[in-house]
Every structure is written in C-alpha cells, then in structure tokens.
Amino acid sequence: MKKSLLAVAVAAALPAAAFAQSNVTLYGLIDVGYSAKSWKNNGGTTNSKSSGIQDGVGGPNRFGLRGVEDLGGGLKAEFVMEHGISATSQRLTNERTVNSGHQVDAASVATDGGRSTDSINRQTYVGLSGGFGTLRGGYQLTNAYMATSVGGFVYCSEGNEGCDVHVAAPYGGVRANGLTYISPRMGGLTLTLQYGAGTDLNTYYTSTANNDLKQTRMSVMGNYDAGPLRVVLAHTSYKAGSAVTVGAVAPATTDAKLTQLGATYDLKVAQLGLNWLAANNGGTGAGERDTKGWQLSTSVPMGPALSLKAGIGNVKTENGSGTEVVDARSWQVGAAYAMSKRTTAYFYHGTRKDSAAAAGALEQKTQTTVGVMHVY
Secondary structure, eight states, X not given: OXXXXXXXXXXXXXXXXXXXXXXXXXXXXEEEEEEEXXXXXXXXXXXXXXXXXXXXXXXXXXXXXXXXXXXXXXXXXXXXXXXXXXXXXXXXXXXXXXXXXXXXXXXXXXXXXSEESSOOXXXXXXXXXXXXXXXXXXXXXXXXXXXXXXXGGGGSOTTSTTOOGGGSOOTTOSEEEEEEEEOOOBTTXXXXXXXXXXXXXXXXXXXXXXXXXXXXXEEEXXXXXXXXXXXXXXXXXXXXXTTOOBTTBOOSSEEEEEEEEEEEEEOSSOEEEEEEEEEEOOOOGGGOEEEEEEEEEEEEEOSSSEEEEEEEEEXXXXXXXXXXXXXXXXXXXXXXXXXXXXXXXXXXXXXXXXXXXXXXXXEEEEEEEEEEEEEO
C-alpha cells in the first residue's frame, strides 16, 4: 500500500521517464504512550515532574523517503531524506522528540529538553554504491551513534530514563555533515570511514572578530556480524577552533577523542547487549573532561510475541583536576509485546541517579511509560 500511494504521488509530480528510473519508498515510525516522570535535586527536593501523553519512548518518531536508481554496470545511486517529528506536539513537523526529557510547550521549561526545534533533520544524503562499496555525502548518522545502536540500549529503551548511558560524550554530534565510505562485506566484516565536520562546515571565516570556524571530524568503525555474534569497534576524533563548544566546555583548541565498543550475542533463550566508551574532550585544566561508561542489557523471549527486558549502566566523568563531576548509575526494566510485525505494545520503568551531583543540583530522574509503536 505504501509504495502504491507513493507511486501515484510521484507520478503526478514527475515526468514518466524520470519516474521509471527510480524506486522510491516512504517509511517512518509513530510512537505514542503515557509517561510519568519525576526529576529530583540532590537533597530530595522535586525539581520537576510531568505525566500525560508523550511520544518517542519506544523509538524516535520520523518519516522519510528512500530512493535507489540502477545506473547500470553494477552502479547504483541512492538518497535518503529523513525528518524527525514530535507526534504529540502541536508543531508536529517543526519539532522533534530528542530524549527522555519533559515534553512541554511552555518556554519556562525549555531546559527540560524533551523536544528540539533545531535538530529536526535526522538524515539527508545522496550516495553511490557498487563493487567498491558505498560512498555517501550529506548530513548523516555518525559512527559514534551507530556504535551505540549495537550495544546495551538495543534491549531497553533510550527514550525512557535508565537507558541513556550510550549518549555520553558524542563529540562532534550524533549526526554530522561529511563523507561516509562503507566497504564491501569481507566475510563478516565491514569498515566505515567518515570525514567531515559537526553540523556545520569544516572552515568558515569572516572579518568579524572571534567568528572564525575550523573543525574536522574523522572516524573509523569496524563491524563484525556473523551468526549469533555482532561486535562493533569505533574511534572518533574531533578537532575544533575557539568558536566551537564541545562537551559544555570551550577551550581555545579542542582535540576530542571517543572510543566505543558495542556487542550483542544471541543465546536463543536470551539476547545480551554491551556498550562501553572512553572519551576525552580535549580541554585543559579544569576544562578537561575524561569520561568512561558501560551498559549491559538483555531481552528474554517469553513465547513468540512477548519479551522481557532489563538494563543497567554507569557513566563517570572527571575534570582535569581529577574531581568527579558525573557518576550516573542507571537501570531499567520493561516488556514488549509484538502485536504484529509492525506494531509493538510496551512498558518501561527506569531511573538514573548521579551521585556526584552538587548540593541542590539535579540528581535523580525516574520515568514510567506504557505505549504503542508502529513502524511503516
């Protein structure tokens, strides 16, 4: 049905010859649930809480177009345009659900961060593929993000508190402008190389003082996928000039590094997931941030449709003086029921507590969600 409807729309807009050369697919995800959230300061005082219909817990809401054209001789052209949305917001396509924060329209709680109006584009790129592999250019998911999607949070929910350790220190962004090369499969191994910037250009200069921009983002990732085992190892370096802020710190020069390991293993009676990361933001003195984190999760099938899920994790960050500024421990439990191949009902409950939070600072987040996710 989705291809038939799309074919009618595209045929009406394009010449017949152009339409005949390409295969274009509409895809997306709609996820809506009821959430109750509570955030507390160090000392037990309630910082904020919310309850009501919210979205993006089972998966980030989106719609997109994906196209492939056969150019002959084994060469193909491809494109993706993927737009993030917030299914429960009156702004819909002008806003995107980005994390497990409170999803409130009021400007006074904007810092709670459940929605974003400046990161709506999830992916937009064009590419060529053939015997040499795949080469893509544009705004794309980074290796840093892809490595996290292989490990611990696969079997719990990143949209619910208690499963967000994987997002620690994604220096240069989880999406970035640049070039991506994906090698042909070599046995069970593929390599992915990326070069570019963050969400901006590599360089930019004006005569205005302190408005120079210079940044380079490079990453390599190995992905081994064979039988019940999948392992991903990624390393990212991000160098930036004085105009760029990284990890909430803006030193004169940034030379950040991020190394990640993700793995899953299918035991049949249970699936196991692991994430591990080590990162440094390249700062100096009190501005330095050294981060290490891990996460374990599992999904246990209880028949053909029902699976039980659980995850635990910890992320620690120290400054250049060796003082611990983050010590966040998290856990989450849940269940998912596959009503069909595309529709899943779910329940998640989780918490994240930062024992290094200063007096009066935000220390603990707790969230419970019941929802339904449909993939089309």
